[in-house]
Amino acid sequence: MFSTPQKERIALSAYFLLSGICFSTWASRIPTLKTIYNLTEEDLGNLLMIMPASAIIGIPLSGWLVAKFDSRIPLLIASAAFLLSLFSLSWRFSIFGICISLVLFSIAMRIINIAINTQSIAVQQKFEKKIIGSFHGVWSIGGILGVLFSTIMLNYDISIFWHFLFVTVFGLLLTVSMFPMLIRNDKSTVGTKFKLGKPSKYITLLGLMVFFAAICEGGMYDWNGVYLKEIVKQEVFTYGYLLLMICMTISRLTIDRLMEHFGMQKLYIAGSILIISGILLATVFPYLYPVLIGFGMVGFGVSGLYPMTFILAGKSKKYSVAIVMSIIGTYSTVGMFLGPPIIGYLAHGFGLQKAFIVFALAGLTFIPLSKMVFDHLKKVG
Template identity: 35%
Template sequence: MTILQKRRAALGSLFFLAGLCFASWASRIPDVQSKFDLSESQLGTLLLGLPIGSLAALPLAGWAVHRFGSRIVIILGALGYMIFLPLIGFSSTLWILVPVVIVFGMIGNMMNISLNTQALAVEDMYGRSILGSFHGLWSLAGFSGAGIGAVMIYLDVLPRFHYLVISVIALLILMISYSFLVKEEKDQDRGGFVMKKPDALLLRIGGIAFLGMLSEGCMFDWSGVYFKKVVEIEAGLVALGYVSFMGAMASGRFLADRLTNKFGKLYILRLSGVLIFVGLLISVILPTPVYATVGFLLVGFGVAAIIPVSYSVAGRSKLYSPGIALAIVSTISFFGFLTGPPLIGFIADLLSLQASFILIAVAGLGITLLSSIRLEVFENEQN
């Protein structure tokens, strides 16, 4: 392997590490609920700690990456995961667990910004789009983490020991990978911990990422409910919609780079929006197991490339350094991920669940529109 290939493999393994740690926590949430005897509403309040931590870390992450470089932040973030993941399992009271979960959420976003900033540096070395494959590895780690979690539950392993095993795996990955990370040259002319109005590029790509994350968040939270209440599928197959969406999104991220290099970033964003729109339209008009599954597959493929491509475009901002630019776009898109699912619930109560899913379809059209008008905003991405 060349040094560039080693850098890519090392960074990909760290994306996998981040996804594995997050999925491992998620796989044992029911055990956490049982341990502390939490009601659904109490568990929901606890789970708010992750987005609160993530949101709090966004400006800090951009500043830290700009000030110290993504390499240092990745190493510290990975070490943080290894410490705070087991701490979740060892927490004996809610007074300890809540702040630990909040810090865990902060670490997640520190890793998100620093890993993607590092990925942009490696992408520049390659001279072609490769960001999608890194996000694909994160998604693959999600499946792996869920699988390991299922085995640990079957073997009746306590979450604390499960998390310790994951931390050891994470430590091994970090020890093998960290020396291949890129040390970026600092650019003092862009970024810094200051607030300036985002340029037209970041506003536009932030809007696209917002709609993409709104769609993704809604599919994460409402796929199972849709298949249960609208498709009315048998109980054992309720998860089919979620699995088809997740599988298509994960595999689509590995295909995204090749398609982006062939057709261009804006073309892929337009196609992504169309796939979301068509997929949801099929699912709403023909809510049968076969057609709804096909529709959810299309939505998964549609969502797959939006964030990787958006980050790749944002990282070329002339106003901000990559770390700050990614933090700005992540902040905008994060609100889509937060507001989308409850908005779906509100519309479902007011009208119907099918009507609420039309909202996500419209979001897909919005992505296509925003990547098709006033192309001068995108400068070199007009192919």
């Protein structure tokens, strides 16, 4: 049978999978919610702005949780809240009700991101080969499953209520069944005091990298369906999301081997080039196949940025792993939720095609930022 480390890896993979399913379920049905509530691009941008605001509010809570408990405890509670808030988004509330659901959804997602990445560092220490990239690959597989299920629901005209209910019930069953196998006693006894203030230069640089990665990734998640529907005039608007997730999954499942063969610094530059090229292709040629190819290039480009940066974050000596994940996770969560409303506001003023150039600019930042990170590592030995 499976050894204890293998069981811990399987259980954590299940939580990564579920997180991917839930997020892609939400993101792939944003065009549906936009139609239900008759939202303009500016209205949708305003609605999505709730998410980064909520993530910032959740900073003290998440910092306290990762310092106070083993990471599996907040992971369990946040996963349940994540699922229930997802389900509540399918209720035909007023806009105020949707706002409340998004607040809970965003805070829960922030806590999950910190907890699962903290767990991944602890599980990695029990294996000789690199496995962190595979966890992020499983998240992307969850994203594919989520968008595939969304596509089926759309094709058979299943209401968003029943769609989200199915996902919630499945998620709760998976959450409870996998919880006993999660790694225990991973709370650090040193470096656990979370203080708001200026972090080290190294952590700041890593934070900026995941911030821009999150702007690109989060914005693509939330707006690629709208782009396919309104710019390309594609009725089944989930195709772009599906291809994006497939490319991200392929890349993340191979990123551990790519890191060993090419090194992280070259992969950061390659990721930057792919993001820029993919966005330019999709915006200059707004037709189905060029857009799909462009979105796929963005998926390949952005996919390795998270696992590589989290591996680098685990090398920090100033804080415990949990606190480093909380600090880096703050940048990540704010970027993930800030990207979509920025696109909404720019789309309202300049059109959606021109707004997508933001992703290319975000991708460009990885060349100078990664150079500064590796220059710093060379100096400290």
